[in-house]
Amino acid sequence: MNCKIRRAELSDLSSLSELFVELTEHKTNQYSMKEQFEIISNNPNYFVVVAVENEAVVGTAMGILCNDLVGNCNTFLLVENVVVAPSCRGKGIGQMLMRSLEEFGNRNKCNYVILVSNQNRDDAHSFYEKFGYQKQLGFKKRLNTQV
Numbered sequence: 001m002n003c004k005i006r007r008a009e010l011s012d013l014s015s016l017s018e019l020f021v022e023l024t025e026h027k028t029n030q031y032s033m034k035e036q037f038e039i040i041s042n043n044p045n046y047f048v049v050v051a052v053e054n055e056a057v058v059g060t061a062m063g064i065l066c067n068d069l070v071g072n073c074n075t076f077l078l079v080e081n082v083v084v085a086p087s088c089r090g091k092g093i094g095q096m097l098m099r100s101l102e103e104f105g106n107r108n109k110c111n112y113v114i115l116v117s118n119q120n121r122d123d124a125h126s127f128y129e130k131f132g133y134q135k136q137l138g139f140k141k142r143l144n145t146q147v
Helices: 010-024 030-041 093-107 122-130
Strands: 003-007 046-053 056-066 076-084 113-115
Touching: 003 093, 010 030, 010 046, 010 056, 010 076, 030 046, 046 093, 056 093, 076 093, 093 113
Parallel strands: 076 113
Antiparallel strands: 003 046, 046 056, 056 076
């Protein structure tokens, strides 16, 4: 496998938009995506990575550092938007993406990682458990009905 993990770039947005359809079953607003990407690219608390194989973006994940007020007050890492193209699953790309996020968390002295996965994504849950994540009870409430 000739896969490389690197920070996402503006030129990756079209490919990311296609990957996100796998994740959400909806198209992403390209204009809004570009605006948001420019904002988060300049924020050191955001870490968006892509997996590139044969010059094609085949996976992505985002980590966000969150400040905490409890205990040692170190940050924690929120993981979002983890997706690997269906044709590339089972090749270790998801592990590479998650490892890069965890390294980012370790560099930033995070106490722990939080991620939320849709309750119907059994394959994703198995992946996270194999990678050392434990199921916890969590809740999610959508505040905006637009996707």
